[in-house]
Amino acid sequence: MTQDIEMKEQQPALSNSLSTTAPSTFQNLKEIAALIEVGAYAREVRRIVRAIRWTIQLRRKLKASVLSAFLNHVLVPGSELQSRLYSHLPKEDEQDMELDTATSATQAPAKHPLPELEVYCCLLVLIFLIDQKRYSEAKACSSASIARLKNLNRRTVDVLASRIYFYYSLSYELTGDLAEIRGNLLALHRTATLRHDELGQETLLNLLLRNYLCYNLYDQAEKLRSKAPRFEAHSNQQFCRYLFYLGKIRTIQLEYTDAKESLLQAARKAPDAALGFRVICNKWAVIVRLLLGEIPERTIFMQKGMEKALRPYFELTNAVRVGDLELFKKVADKFSNTFSSDRTDNLIVRLRHNVIRTGLRNISISYSRISLADVAKKLRLDSPNPIADAESIVAKAIRDGAIDATLDHANGWMVSKETGDIYSTNEPQVAFNSRIAFCLNMHNDAVRALRFPPNSDKEKESAEKRRERQQQEQELAKHIAEDDDDDF
Template sequence: MSGENQEMQIDKPHESILKDIEFTITLLERSVSSLETRFASRALRKTSSYRHLLTPEILKIVIDTYVFDSVLNKQLCSSIGVEFTLPSGKQRVPEIELFVGYLVVVYLSDQKQHQVGITTVTDLIERSRTFNRRTLDPIQAKLFFFFSHFHDSNGNLAQIQSFATLLNILLKIYLTLNLIDQADKLVSKAVFPETVGNNQFARYMYYLGRIKAIQLDYSTSHRHLLQAIRKAPQTPAAVGFQQTANKLSIIVQLLMGEIPERSLFRQESLRKALVPYLQITQAVREGDLGKFQDALAKHSDVFHADKNMTLILRLRHNVIKTGVRRISLSYSKISLKDICIKLQLDCEEDAEYIVAKAIRDGVIDATIDHESGSMKSNEIIDIYSTTEPQNAFNQRINFCLNLHNESVQAMRFPHGAHKKELAKAAELLEQERQFAKNIIDSEMDEDSDIGEF
């Protein structure tokens, strides 16, 4: 069979994906010619629709079509295990050749070939460093992400700390190594670019949310996590990130004294992953310390794997606080001994201390009778005479204002629209000048007529 027939047999089944890649290359060429990185970002987002269809055969066609540098061509062919053929043609712009290399890296990541991926992505990063082109920034950012992902999968993320230069990668390294202070200092001194894509912005918001949660700033943490969840892609490829962000968001809500919506745990993509967190939520809502300890022991491995164990251990105080509040609402007077039994505490002294702290923090409205060893609840007052409705209203207003500000920042306008407005304004100004000139000329004519008269 001739080589031409073989090529036709290879191309025909994959005609659709090759057209998608060709369209992506067109976007990259447009990005280079117009010096607009948004076209490159759009091209990279497009790859999510066909990355799961990539095969060595398809990648071989793409490499031979767009990569004419023999060294890079040979490296990429070796990475995916296909035969190298000497390319013939004019060398393309580096953005296109590095994008083809990025497709190879994505394929290696999906195939779990992490060791080969490390070698390939390292060569591509070193190659990208030889160019000083801003249109390469989006592709370089993706390459750095997979560089850290491959090392993280191999368990040697700490080795690239001196090599990584991107903000999200550095934050991931610091959080993995529990260097919270360094991560917080980096965030305070670095400025996150406003033109970055939603994927990287969502990841950055998640890292900020985790930093603030560890630092006990739960309100700020919850706001960042909501932004991360909203900005994250709603595609099957991003389910893992959605699960991770929602797990942390649930814990932060519980630490704030709020109970997550039941509908969150019923979502198809989250239901199975959030089962351990649902049991923790139920224990906190009911104030059942025994149920909390059982869930903690049963799903300890899951919480450690998610790196949320430290935060979940803080919920023990919330469980006890909720239990005390429920007891205060149920009983007008109850002995400390009974409180100790209901909360499964070790001794009555612990119960007295917990009740006293709950009274001081305003969790319950009650008094302790030391002589009889009991707690007496005060009469429940009208909640609308307190500041609670005002606080809830203020929280909702802040949420709406933040959502409005984010929406305004995310608005996009047609490219060069302001130039049309400037041209229109210049035209109006010229008309006003002409009109003023006509008035002056007419006044001069009138003065001349009066003089003659």
């Protein structure tokens, strides 16, 4: 789904080819630990975020020996946590490890390690276990870590905790027991909300949505989503996921316009590396657009690295565009496996109606008058009473505004109306307005999304300068007030 999974797939091949240099990885880990320590003391969440990003880069180089050396270095040897984490590591390269233990035992800090570092070690072991595909151990390890996290209430732990939540859910998902942890996740979400841990809330809400959607529990997912507190997104990845789940829920509940917006936004915002995620977003977006009666552009299907995965959807689009029921059925049958594994098969069933509509629209544009028998033939309606069916289908299309025509029952005709001059209506003005509004919104969002580092130079501002500035501000305020007076 996300870049994390993508990375994992490449991982086995890479770990063989990369000649891992244990000391440098160990050195890197030590640097990360130092970074976390600084972050924890200075209460700078930013540093911890950087530490995690760095860890993910190191991920492929993680080895049991390096890890155990690191655990020895950071944690108090013989402590409960250390021995527990230690038990998860394989003992294959015994020699190597002993060497490391020997060297690091001397420099092991005697003091009690920071909670941040403890949590970080849990995370590291957890990632390692998942990469080694030892999921049941990962489950045990993550559950124990979660139990420990419950007692920690520090803002600097939040970032690490949110990653642990993620891997916790992932390890259960990989073994197919996602339903088991739903209660736990809900409890964690509640705790995160009470602690104002927004990143944790964001992550857990997504995990919960994923959990529900995994079992097609759209109703529960929507109820949770609509009631959970919302705030400005902290992490782009989490926000993308949220948008994707939101898009899925809205699609199922037939709110296609909103669904399209969320799905397209999710696809656009996702990082380039998350190819799998972008592909699935595009798949859903294509279907939603088809359901809306739009025909997605060809370029969507030609995006780099997606051609093959989007092929079934391309053919489907083609069938809808032509408005041919036969062809549509053929495509749906041909790729039924793909559609059911993407869990879009129910949506495809809904599309049948759109195929008919498009066909009807084509007919209405090409003929000024056509008999209903011919309409039925052209649409290839296979029913015992095609003419009556065609008549009521056309009637409904007229009422829904899909075509502009009238029916003549006595003669069995459909008479298309002349298309009027659209520029004599307000239509162009409305379209113009919606486009401008879109551009302006985009700009405003972009401005709002800009991030500024905490203003470090302002603190250095001397007392004199500050006074000067305040004075200026006051004058300005006075001016504005005067202006206001003039206005009224």
